[in-house]
Amino acid sequence: xxxxxxxxxxxxxxxxxxxxxxxxxxxxxxxxxxxxxxxxxxxxxxxxxxxxxxxxxxxxxxxxxxxxxxxxxxxxxxxxxxxxxxxxxxxxxxxxxxxxxxxxxxxxxxxxxxxxxxxxxxxxxxxxxxxxxxxxxxxxxxxxxxxxxxxxxxxxxxxxxxxxxxxxxxxxxxxxxxxxxxxxxxxxxxxxxxxxxxxxxxxxxxxxxxxxxxxxxxxxxxxxxxxxxxxxxxxxxxxxxxxxxxxxxxxxxxxxxxxxxxxxxxxxxxxxxxxxxxxxxxxxxxxxxxxxxxxxxxxxxxxxxxxxxxxxxxxxxxxxxxxxxxxxxxxxxxxxxxxxxxxxxxxxxxxxxxxxxxxxxxxxxxxxxxxxxxxxxxxxxxxxxxxxxxxx
Numbered sequence: 001x002x003x004x005x006x007x008x009x010x011x012x013x014x015x016x017x018x019x020x021x022x023x024x025x026x027x028x029x030x031x032x033x034x035x036x037x038x039x040x041x042x043x044x045x046x047x048x049x050x051x052x053x054x055x056x057x058x059x060x061x062x063x064x065x066x067x068x069x070x071x072x073x074x075x076x077x078x079x080x081x082x083x084x085x086x087x088x089x090x091x092x093x094x095x096x097x098x099x100x101x102x103x104x105x106x107x108x109x110x111x112x113x114x115x116x117x118x119x120x121x122x123x124x125x126x127x128x129x130x131x132x133x134x135x136x137x138x139x140x141x142x143x144x145x146x147x148x149x150x151x152x153x154x155x156x157x158x159x160x161x162x163x164x165x166x167x168x169x170x171x172x173x174x175x176x177x178x179x180x181x182x183x184x185x186x187x188x189x190x191x192x193x194x195x196x197x198x199x200x201x202x203x204x205x206x207x208x209x210x211x212x213x214x215x216x217x218x219x220x221x222x223x224x225x226x227x228x229x230x231x232x233x234x235x236x237x238x239x240x241x242x243x244x245x246x247x248x249x250x251x252x253x254x255x256x257x258x259x260x261x262x263x264x265x266x267x268x269x270x271x272x273x274x275x276x277x278x279x280x281x282x283x284x285x286x287x288x289x290x291x292x293x294x295x296x297x298x299x300x301x302x303x304x305x306x307x308x309x310x311x312x313x314x315x316x317x318x319x320x321x322x323x324x325x326x327x328x329x330x331x332x333x334x335x336x337x338x339x340x341x342x343x344x345x346x347x348x349x350x351x352x353x354x355x356x357x358x359x360x361x362x363x364x365x366x367x368x369x370x371x372x373x374x375x376x377x378x379x380x381x382x383x384x385x386x387x388x389x390x391x392x
Contacts, residue, residue: 026366053312200259256337277318
C-alpha cells in the first residue's frame with residue numbers, strides 16, 4: 001500500500017510540475033488557470049483507484065469490515081452501513097483536493113463564491129454522492145444474492161426507471177437546490193430569445209435565467225430535462241456580460257440541441273453504455289474470482305471486502321469508455337454549432353461570443369488531442385472560432 005501511495009505522490013508531483021512550468025498553454029488570458037485545470041483533472045482522475053486499492057489492502061479497514069459482518073447478519077443492513085462508511089471516508093480524504101481547487105479558482109478570479117456558500121454546496125453534493133454509492137452497493141449485493149450470473153442485467157433494468165425519473169425531475173427538483181432560477185426579465189433581449197426558442201417549438205415558460213454571478217464570472221448556457229420539463233438555462237453572467245447578438249448566437253446553439261434531439265440521444269446513449277459497462281464489469285469481476293482472488297485476499301464475492309474491488313473495476317471501465325462518450329458529446333456540440341451558424345446572419349458577434357467565453361473562463365483554447373480525448377465534452381474554443389470564420 002505504501003508503494004502505491006508513493007507512486008501516486010510522484011505522479012501528482014510530475015503532473016503539477018509539467019502543467020505549471022512546461023505545458024505550452026494557449027489561452028486568451030494572462031493566467032495559467034487552464035493548465036492548472038488539466039493538472040487538477042489528472043490528479044483527481046487516479047485518486048479513486050488509489051483510494052480503493054489502499055482501502056482493500058488496509059488491515060484497519062479489513063478489521064472494520066469484518067466487525068460489520070459479525071455485528072449485522074442481514075446483508076442489506078451490512079450494505080447500507082458499509083456504503084455510508086466508505087463513501088464518507090472517501091469524501092473526507094478527497095476534501096483537501098476540493099479545497100485546493102476552490103483556492104486555485106479563487107486566486108485566478110474564476111470563482112468568487114463565499115466560503116460558507118461553498119461548504120454548504122459541498123455538503124449537499126456529498127449527500128447525493130453518499131446516497132448514490134450506498135444505493136449502488138445495496139443493489140449490487142441484493143441482485144448478486146438473487147441472480148448469481150445475471151445480477152448485472154437485473155441491476156441495469158432496475159436503474160432504468162430511476163435514471164429516467166432523475167433526468168425528468170432534475171430541472172425542477174434537484175437543480176434548484178443548488179442555484180436560483182427565474183424567468184427572463186422583460187425587454188428586447190427576452191423578446192428576441194423567445195422568438196428564436198418558439199420557432200424551434202420551445203415555450204417561453206421553459207427559458208430560465210440562473211443566478212451564477214454570486215459564484216463565478218464565467219459565461220455559460222445549457223439545456224436540460226425531458227418532455228414538458230425541458231428547459232433552456234442562461235447564466236445571468238452571460239446575459240449581463242455579452243451583447244444581445246452574442247447571447248442570441250449562444251441561444252441558437254442551445255436550441256439546436258433540442259431541434260436535433262441531442263438530449264434524447266444523450267439519455268439513450270447513457271442507457272446503452274451503462275448496459276455495456278455493467279456486462280463488462282460482471283465479466284471482469286468473474287475473472288478476478290476465478291484467477292486472482294486468493295492473491296488479493298478475497299474469499300467470497302458476497303463479502304463486503306469484495307465491494308472495493310468491484311468499485312475499482314467499475315471506475316476503470318468507466319475511464320476506458322469515457323473517450324467514446326466524450327467523442328459523441330463533442331460531435332453533438334459541433335452539430336449544434338453548425339446549426340447556430342446556419343441560422344445566424346451576422347457571424348461577427350458569434351466570434352466575439354466564443355472569445356468572451358474563453359476569456360472569462362481563462363480556459364485552454366487549443367489543447368493537444370490527447371487531452372481533448374480524455375476530458376473535453378466540447379470542441380476546443382479555437383476550433384469553434386475557426387469553424388465560424390470559415391462560414392463567414
